[in-house]
Amino acid sequence: MKRGTRIGVGERRSIVAGIGVVAWVIGLLWIFPVAWTVFTSFKTEQDASAQTLHQGLSFGRYGDVSRSIPGTLSLQAAFTNSLVVVLVSTVIVLLLALPAAYALAIRPVHKWRDVLFFFISTKFLPVVASIFPIYVYAEKWNLIGTRTILVILYVAINLPLAVWMTRSFFMEVPRELIEAAEIDGTSLVNQLRSVILPLAAPGIAATALLCVIFAWNEYFYAIQLNFANASTMPQWVISNVSTRGNFLAKLSAASTIACLPVVLAGWAAQKRMIRGLSMGALK
Amino acid sequence: MTAAAADVALKGRVGDPFSSAWRRRLPLLPALVYMIAITQLPFLVSIYYSFTNLKDKTQSLIPEPTRFIGIDNYKQIFSDPFFRQAVWTSLKMTVLAVLLSLLIGTLFALLLDRKFLGQGLIRTLLITPFLLMPVVAALIWKQQMFSSLFGILDKVLNFLGLNSVAFISSHPLGSIVTVLVWQWTPFMMLIILAGLQSQPGDIIEAANVDGASAVGIFRQLTLPHLRRYLELGALLGSIFIVQAFDAIDVMTGGGPGSTNVPYYVYQESIGGGFRYGSASAYAIVVVIFAIIIATFALRVLSSLFADEERA
């Protein structure tokens, strides 16, 4: 019996119903800021700043933010930059993490604990600490304001977590299947393809989703290095904070647009994320 | 399958070529080399800068040549009261945010662990804050919720006849922690949910049949099982929350009570101080502290791995 799908023995219907109500209330309260922001995005600026609703709802603000002053960062440019950077960096992360996980789980190197610790320890370095050396060398190599520099940095940001998570998913693969493949003499690549990946697929999907989330939402490197060129979505959202008059409705529309792709992806994949995490993130 | 078993299994194989150790290392090398190159090299350069008086050229009217000044930068750190303040703020911010989000996340996970009408929808709604851009989350709370000019909370307070509260100005740390908890609770919830759903259902059934109370089941069976998941959540959450930057930049711009260590280093460096040499020294000190704390965290990790080997 799958947990969470049936009322178990001893649980009274009324308690379960009561829990349901509590969960609904909490869920709605928790989502309120987001829901209110989406609601505001359909208002006029005057209504938005006064928190009233005298002038009706429309898609007007979405139109406003999609059109940009020529020569300034447009939604289309920022979206393309973000999309390319996120997809390319995630693909590279997976290409690097899968073999690394193999070398830490299936046929582990002797010092696998130290290696794992090293990967995680790189996340203890504050990004702000290394920004100036990175800026100096990126400037030297003409990488400031390019998609390349962001791809490089985002891979470094996501790789540790990807290695760690993928390793635990690989640990879930039954030993017998791997030994069978080894006895057959299949190469590493074929082992991965035919045995390991199909079984670890939900976990790898969860890992990829986390990489996409973190890369899409990344702000610091994006604005410190790509302020002038190859700017990404977070910078585009901020650019809607205007000093000319009220901007709350436009900002709400911009925020909704910017967050929508990752939110939809997360919603679609949430069951897979939970299954992936319960499968092996911990074992 | 455990790592120890794997070791044993592979040692016993016949016909391993003499370079088997290197063949094992090979798949690991691309990722390892990449991380070393991208993270350690800037770190080394930072070490070099930290022994100099490197500043942005705009900071001196007469060009000041960059020269080696030994450990002067480091000496200054330990007499800097504002750095101590930042460390204390970092500690408060991280502990509060991690503990609160873990607590609330566990409560949510327990709620969602039962079937009720709309369970999937509620879970979807609860996950959403984690998926938002941190800058968007901070802007939503700053402009829509906390703002005294436009914010909805202000209107609600006034409607109830209460005085306005300048949330961000009067409670900067609380405002930042609120946003952090709001965003990271779903992450904790997912981890704990995974833990709850990996609990073997038949043991719970048996306990129920035996007449154990819900609270008893939770304490004796569920909580021990969840311990590893709680530790994982705390560890991962701390790693990310201690780096919190976006919310501070957007909501308070630093200031007493909300400047954590990353933000302080940023202010010293490209955020206005432009004292790159000095900022590098701060960064190195932070890294040293982080390694010390990480070694402590390694013990937690080891217990996670130890459990694996026992399993």
Place this chain on the structure above:
Amino acid sequence: MHEGRNASGRRRVRVLAGVLVVMLVAGAWLAATAMGGSASKTISVAIVANGQMQDIASLTPSLFTAKSGIKVKYTILDEGKLREVTTRDVGSGGKSFDAVMIGPYEAPQFGTAGLLKDLTSQAKADKAYNYNDLIPAVRNALSVKGHMFASPFYGESSFLMYRKDILAKAGVTMPLHPTWQQVATIARKINTPSMAGICLRGKPGWGDFGASFTTVLNTFGGTWWSSTASGQPAAAQVDQPAFKTALDFYAKLVQDAGEKDAANSSYNECLTAYQAGKVAMWYDATVAAGFLEASNSPVKGKNGYAFAPVDKTKASGWLWTWALAIPKSSPDPGDAWKYIAWATGPQYLAAAGTRVKGGWAAIPPGTRISTYKIPQYKAAAKAFAGITLAAMKAAPITNPGTTKRPGLPGVQYVGIPQFQDVGNRCTQLFASVLSGSMKDTDALGQCQQIASQAIK
């Protein structure tokens, strides 16, 4: 066997899907990079996110690119981020921008340090640009020993704006040259729960709260640092009685009669509050008047204007200009100058009047004498043009206070590199005093430490 075939079939599909995705992404990247490398001339300009700047960005394609063939790529950032990014870029020899927007705080410093191109000879040679038309005070603020390092796009001073009708109803008149005590008394008198007496900046930042407060500090006889004989900073003066008096005065006025959540309010918030009828008076930049008297402003025609309030000095209004400069490391200085000459020249001002949303009252003010002779501008800006020009001329940039100080010329800032960081960090502390969460003596003590440390 059956399962095996299905498994291999699924595998094949997955492999194909993966290859397809990789090809799509690679193709998109190649296409996008190919598109980016167009051959037409493009210059990159960094500007602040103010209304007049956004206007010129909209008008650039039709008024500049069409005639010169030079495309302009704008990077619009808020003031704080813009400063960080341009300071780092200019100081590190970065090539991200052909022209950057800076103020009279940065221009003399960057110019002296040799990081900006000297514009004087080009400016004087360009007849259409009309070098002598620039308001002298503004031009001098951007120059070092006669060498102009940035060309002014707009200029402002500060003054007091008030609702004539509200004051009249309370039976109060505002003198043309008020003192701060007079203003404080009036503010407290007309302060009601629904409409605050006065809006004063409180948001941390040397250009936000720092600007307003420093003018108050100056006229109360205080200063940030004392000066050596050669004009270098000598000792921090935050612990002096005059500084405490100024801070206490400002904080108390804000707490008694100021806007809600002052510690979060700067120009934008006060503008919104004033137009929404939530505050009755407002001490801030002269450029705000253009918005208050704009055709769509709810308070149009209801406003009076007075000179910046004083205490111990004769004048206290600040002087600020947003100006365009060319970094030495600019990739295309020739085209950058062509752009600057257009953007800050008299022709743009003449053309903008009929084209920008706010009308003639919203064109960039305070840079050229000729602006104040344009008949349509004089008509649209009747209420405030005269006092704006007078305020700019009266701004005491060479002697803002009662004592000698470093970093001159400058009123609302100290023109030394350390002031930016000191100002930002100290105003953070002072904002906490405004919001009541920190004692003034604590804030002053910590600020004195910061200010002393910075000049060591």
